[in-house]
Amino acid sequence: MIDFKSKYGPWALVAGASEGLGAAFAEIIASKGLNLILIARRQSKLESLAEYLRTTYSVDVATHCADLADFSSIKTLISKSKESIGLLIYNAAYSPIGYFKNIEEENLEQIVDVNIKTPLLLSKLLSKGMIKRQQGGIILMSSLAGSQGSPKITTYAASKAFNTILAEGLWKELKKHGVDVLASRAGAISTPGYKSAQNTGDAPGTLSPKEVASTSLNALGKGPSVIPGSTNKLANFFMNRILPRKWTISIMDKNTKDLS
Template sequence: MTPEEFRETYGPAALVTGASSGIGLAFAEELAARGFDLVLTARRTGHLDALARRLRSSCGVRARVIGADLSDPGAPARLLEETAGDDIGLVVSNAGFNIKGAYETKDTSAMARMLTVNCHAPMQLAHGFIPRLKTRGKGGIVFTASVEGLIGCPYSTAYSASKALVVSLGEGLWGEMQGTGVDVLTLCPGATESEATANMAGIADLQPAAEVARLALDNLREGPTFVPHAHYREMFERLRTMPRREALAGMAQSMKALT
């Protein structure tokens, strides 16, 4: 697909959630470089305002900011209301966070917030945007999940479960959207450069967020799922072919040694 065809199919505007850092920021930058107008949303509007100004100046696109905390169950409905007048052809449902460590040691309220951000928000945004995209007859949705959503991951159990929902959501919708002109891709990155990994020493195979975003957009028609790093693609393909008990026991032993 040429840049012009890409913009014609998925433009003129894109919504990016969690756009203040990490993969969401990289999606915003990559889409602006491809000539997309943007609606950027996250909790930290100061970061978004600075990003919007920079992208307007460097790429000549329109960029507006909607502050939204997706741990509030009502936030997706407000986003849908505030974008009702925008011709959004691409929805990048990227906002999310993780909780690592032994499951019983984690705060239950934090897990509830994580489920709201990681699961409730993408479900509600997809529910609201799909009729709009089907009416247009073209467009796309990108869900940012994780390789940890492909199999239950010990010592990342709650996060892994939340991303498993996103994988299933994206796969199911990919099937439902066949013949509508709406493409659905569930992005399953491994370790990625972000604020969360900035202070973690010794992480191998760390992929730049800009590369993750670029590859996801280049493979938007290659759903239902996409793992952007060869190392993690091979690792999780191997794990999923092993007897499940053996795979989980080995993962638990490896992760326990790191905690």
């Protein structure tokens, strides 16, 4: 068993941590004895979570209300911090729902900024210290939606494909420097955002935030990517190994057409 605190501590940064999956990551990491830096846009939720973690797990928790679409402000925030960050969890994502012809240009730019630019540059920024210390970990939350074209969430899915490939490449590059990198290719997660977008109930294989966070953290250091949930692993096998590509896109079209 890895001594998680020694390998990835003393501080972990969770981007997109106010509720749902980010909060689940934060609690599991706190239970392992790491101090936390939590970043999200909703200060009240961050503070409530931070107080709970401090009281329950006796760890230090710093909160920062920031827009993850603005990397320059995130870089300034991190550069001013004196904490040694040994673990990055990038959970934040922006996913406007609608067909491409109806998505405004500024929304497309925000997808790129939140889902691609910031995780890319934040990984670059924090990995410098990890490489210097010869230890650390990075988890980039990706999605099974990024395994094929996914109508109505087309650009979001494409951004998640980027994160998968980025993490898998970094897994090999940074391994020799003692830094573990993982793409967590999650299916549907029962978060507040997911529930508000669903009109027909949970999709098959939907997991709780705690299940996804626990599976992802347990997989860190064991390979380049993980798919939480046996149903999702099976679905991915058929969708990407057995069925023709045009069938998989049509299946995704049926699964996403009722999102709103």
